[in-house]
Amino acid sequence: MEQIKEFPYSNMIGKWLKAGYVDNGVFNETEFGSGQGSIVSPLLANIALMGMEDILGIKYKPVKNNGTIVSYTNVAKYTLVFYADDFVVMCNTQKDAEDVHELLKPYLDKRGLELSKEKTRVVTIDEGFNFLGLNVRMYQTCQGEKLLIKPSKESIKKSKETMSTEIQKLKGKNVGAVINKLNPIIKGIGNYWSAWVAKHTYSYMDHHIWWCTFRFLKYLHPKKSKTWIINRYYKPDIAGQSKNKWILTDPKKNKQLTKMSWIPIVRHRLIKFRATPYDSSLKGYFNSRDEKEFNRNCVKSKQKMAKIQNYKCPICNKSITDFTERLEVQEKVPVIHGGTRKYTNLQLVHRYCNKQYYKIFPLKGELPTKQQKQKGYKVIKQLRLAEIL
Numbered sequence: 001m002e003q004i005k006e007f008p009y010s011n012m013i014g015k016w017l018k019a020g021y022v023d024n025g026v027f028n029e030t031e032f033g034s035g036q037g038s039i040v041s042p043l044l045a046n047i048a049l050m051g052m053e054d055i056l057g058i059k060y061k062p063v064k065n066n067g068t069i070v071s072y073t074n075v076a077k078y079t080l081v082f083y084a085d086d087f088v089v090m091c092n093t094q095k096d097a098e099d100v101h102e103l104l105k106p107y108l109d110k111r112g113l114e115l116s117k118e119k120t121r122v123v124t125i126d127e128g129f130n131f132l133g134l135n136v137r138m139y140q141t142c143q144g145e146k147l148l149i150k151p152s153k154e155s156i157k158k159s160k161e162t163m164s165t166e167i168q169k170l171k172g173k174n175v176g177a178v179i180n181k182l183n184p185i186i187k188g189i190g191n192y193w194s195a196w197v198a199k200h201t202y203s204y205m206d207h208h209i210w211w212c213t214f215r216f217l218k219y220l221h222p223k224k225s226k227t228w229i230i231n232r233y234y235k236p237d238i239a240g241q242s243k244n245k246w247i248l249t250d251p252k253k254n255k256q257l258t259k260m261s262w263i264p265i266v267r268h269r270l271i272k273f274r275a276t277p278y279d280s281s282l283k284g285y286f287n288s289r290d291e292k293e294f295n296r297n298c299v300k301s302k303q304k305m306a307k308i309q310n311y312k313c314p315i316c317n318k319s320i321t322d323f324t325e326r327l328e329v330q331e332k333v334p335v336i337h338g339g340t341r342k343y344t345n346l347q348l349v350h351r352y353c354n355k356q357y358y359k360i361f362p363l364k365g366e367l368p369t370k371q372q373k374q375k376g377y378k379v380i381k382q383l384r385l386a387e388i389l
Contacts, residue, residue: 013040042084048111049082055107056080056089056100060273072273081131085113088131097122130154134196149196156201159189160208167212171219175233176250178216182209183258190260191296195268202261213248213257239300266296287311290321297323305329305348315353316381326351337367356380 020029058080060072078100079090089100101115108114123129125147128137133155138147151159162185170178186209193201217229235249238256248257269289277286291311295303311321320327330349333339349357360376361368368376 013044016040045085046082048113049085049087052082052087052104052107053080055103083132086119086132088129090125094122094124133192151193151196151198151201156204159205162189163205163209164212167216171216174250174252175217175220175248176253176255178213179248179250179255179257182213186258186260187263187297190263194263194266194296196265199261199265202259202263205260209257209260210246210248287319287321290319294321294323301343302327302329302348304343305346308343309347313350313353314347315349315357315377316384318350318384320348320350328354330354330357333367334363336363352384353380356383 018030020027056078058074058076058078061075062069063071063073077091077096081088091097125138128135130152133152135150135152138145166181167178170181217233221229232251233248234246236245237247238254242262275282294306306320311319313320327348328351330347331339332345332347339345357376
């Protein structure tokens with residue numbers, strides 16, 4: 001709490017941390033900790049660990065090109081990376097690594113924190129280490145030494161178990177249910193790995209998913225031959241983005257299972273030094289980052305609609321790229337009034353905006369005029385500003 005004493009809502013956060021919780025109808029007091037799994041927990045951990053760079057003597061020097069600062073470089077002997085309450089300190093010698101514990105102990109004691117004995121260890125980069133589901137290790141290649149960051153074995157194993165478990169739960173359902181369930185999971189895991197060396201892992205996961213789904217189909221049709229199952233459920237890529245002819249396809253709706261190997265590898269771009277979204281001069285910079293992240297996590301149809309409407313909700317004119325609220329596809333002219341499902345008649349809107357819009361203009365009522373729509377949009381904007389959500 002000492003770290004956030006200048007924050008306007010520090011008193012409220014303090015009360016919330018001490019409020020206790022109810023589990024199975026039994027009230028439990030919270031004497032320490034910050035609520036495992038809560039939204040605010042990683043944020044509070046980040047705040048608590050702010051200042052470690054100063055303790056380790058980490059400083060950044062500007063790199064100039066033609067007199068203009070283009071980036072910053074770390075000139076200290078330590079490098080720190082942390083997320084929530086997990087962190088890694090990197091340095092050049094074993095002695096420097098062993099000194100880190102003594103350097104950080106007073107700092108952590110002051111905040112009521114201590115290093116986990118199970119997780120804390122000193123390793124060489126040739127041996128490598130796991131961090132946030134990734135393995136960081138130096139490899140010997142024909143071109144010399146190369147540092148590669150790959151999905152860790154534990155992370156891959158957990159992802160395989162997730163896929164297998166989800167498919168097992170769907171036994172008795174049709175193929176469409178399997179595709180609807182797996183597609184977002186495949187994209188979520190694949191997008192998390194997409195900034196790293198993961199192409200071989202993608203192919204490995206696709207192979208695992210293929211066998212899991214094939215066994216599911218054998219269970220679904222125990223009296224049918226393999227040839228019948230293959231001819232009925234495995235088709236070439238409908239979208240034409242792949243030459244693969246073994247894609248699981250729903251024969252009724254022609255919906256296909258996404259391949260993880262279709263996800264492109266896009267290296268993560270670090271945020272500018274000391275940049276913050278609360279700096280109004282950097283609004284365009286963060287909007288551009290949000291748009292790229294949106295495109296990575298959404299299907300092609302939503303990407304196309306978002307680009308047409310400049311990544312803003314046409315009703316409230318607020319950004320749709322921050323993932324703070326679910327989006328819904330709205331028909332400009334509803335199908336029951338003669339509209340179509342073409343892109344020119346579709347738009348992405350916030351769920352709240354969509355709900356309020358149809359309260360003002362019921363789906364089965366008369367079509368609103370352009371002027372009526374503008375007045376309705378204005379009312380919805382005012383409701384959002386008043387935070388009536």
